[in-house]
Amino acid sequence: MGAKSHRAPTLNDVAAEAGVSKSLVSLAVRGDVGVRPETRTRILDVADRLGYHSNPWARSLVRGRSQMIGVLLDDLRSGYHTDVVHGIEDEAETNGMSVVMADARRDPALLRTRLERMIGLGLDGVVIVSGRADSAPIGDFARRVPLVVVGRPAELSPGIGQVSNDDRAGMRLAVHHLASLGHRRIVHLPGSPRPAAVARREAYLETMRELGLEDHASVVPGIESLLGMLAPGDADAPTAVCCATDRIAVELIGELSDAGVEVPGRLSIVGYDNIDFAARMRPTLTSVDQPRRSMGSLALRQLTDMLDGADARHEIATPTLAIRRSTAAPER
Numbered sequence: 001m002g003a004k005s006h007r008a009p010t011l012n013d014v015a016a017e018a019g020v021s022k023s024l025v026s027l028a029v030r031g032d033v034g035v036r037p038e039t040r041t042r043i044l045d046v047a048d049r050l051g052y053h054s055n056p057w058a059r060s061l062v063r064g065r066s067q068m069i070g071v072l073l074d075d076l077r078s079g080y081h082t083d084v085v086h087g088i089e090d091e092a093e094t095n096g097m098s099v100v101m102a103d104a105r106r107d108p109a110l111l112r113t114r115l116e117r118m119i120g121l122g123l124d125g126v127v128i129v130s131g132r133a134d135s136a137p138i139g140d141f142a143r144r145v146p147l148v149v150v151g152r153p154a155e156l157s158p159g160i161g162q163v164s165n166d167d168r169a170g171m172r173l174a175v176h177h178l179a180s181l182g183h184r185r186i187v188h189l190p191g192s193p194r195p196a197a198v199a200r201r202e203a204y205l206e207t208m209r210e211l212g213l214e215d216h217a218s219v220v221p222g223i224e225s226l227l228g229m230l231a232p233g234d235a236d237a238p239t240a241v242c243c244a245t246d247r248i249a250v251e252l253i254g255e256l257s258d259a260g261v262e263v264p265g266r267l268s269i270v271g272y273d274n275i276d277f278a279a280r281m282r283p284t285l286t287s288v289d290q291p292r293r294s295m296g297s298l299a300l301r302q303l304t305d306m307l308d309g310a311d312a313r314h315e316i317a318t319p320t321l322a323i324r325r326s327t328a329a330p331e332r
Contacts, residue, residue, distance in 0.1 A: 014043065070127070074104055125146035127299045128149045131195070146303055163315045164315075171242065183239050183240040185216045188218070268330070288321055289319055291317050
């Protein structure tokens with residue numbers, strides 16, 4: 001008995017077994033409408049029995065595309081970033097595309113290096129999930145492949161697509177929610193000097209003015225300063241806080257617990273991002289929800305449009321508010 005061959009079956013093997021030409025097998029495998037249904041069924045049955053699998057790299061050479069896109073993250077540890085990536089992956093799967101991923105670790109120099117390597121792989125385009133992907137590190141790459149950024153960099157060169165959250169609308173939701181509960185002394189804990197955090201801070205101040213609460217508005221520089229404002233019996237002490245991010249809100253709740261300050265009894269807290277942990281911590285955290293998976297899906301769709309010749313555009317996603325137990329009416 002001869003040794004069994006481990007050679008992978010080819011188009012020629014399928015054609016010989018099915019009694020058709022190699023070109024007809026190729027058409028059937030890639031789903032060409034010119035093949036009669038009964039013929040396609042017979043060819044695919046033979047291909048399945050023989051264990052034939054079409055070669056995606058060979059197909060890409062014919063199409064002039066790799067059908068592979070890169071996703072370059074700012075921080076792989078961030079739940080926000082991974083949710084965006086899941087949206088990208090789901091949309092890529094729908095479009096028959098594969099995803100290659102890398103982590104820039106919040107380092108602009110590393111972001112540029114890894115972007116260069118991704119493009120060197122012959123990928124069709126790259127989605128960058130980062131608020132730090134400013135024009136300086138990535139602008140020249142946009143002339144080589146389509147780029148779409150998910151986030152709010154300080155500046156983007158023309159020709160780079162963008163998907164961002166409406167940060168101003170999200171912070172307005174947070175302030176209106178606290179005001180509707182009866183809070184007046186609402187303060188803000190800001191984030192970084194990046195554009196998204198700046199937009200949230202400005203929206204907080206504008207909304208407080210619109211509600212006639214400007215006399216109670218205060219941007220507190222840090223958690224320690226906020227704790228110093230919570231003296232027992234102080235009638236002017238804040239009763240609620242809008243945090244620029246969930247990370248800040250989670251840290252604040254921990255510090256308040258250590259100080260014996262009840263949430264939401266003494267202080268109501270709203271975060272921003274609606275990370276997974278927001279629904280699992282105690283008390284559960286009211287938070288502005290960015291539609292992260294939808295943002296990833298929008299980014300991939302825009303990238304495929306750009307591959308087909310469309311111009312880059314800026315798409316803005318609308319946030320909602322996830323109301324949980326960290327907010328309640330102020331104690332009287």
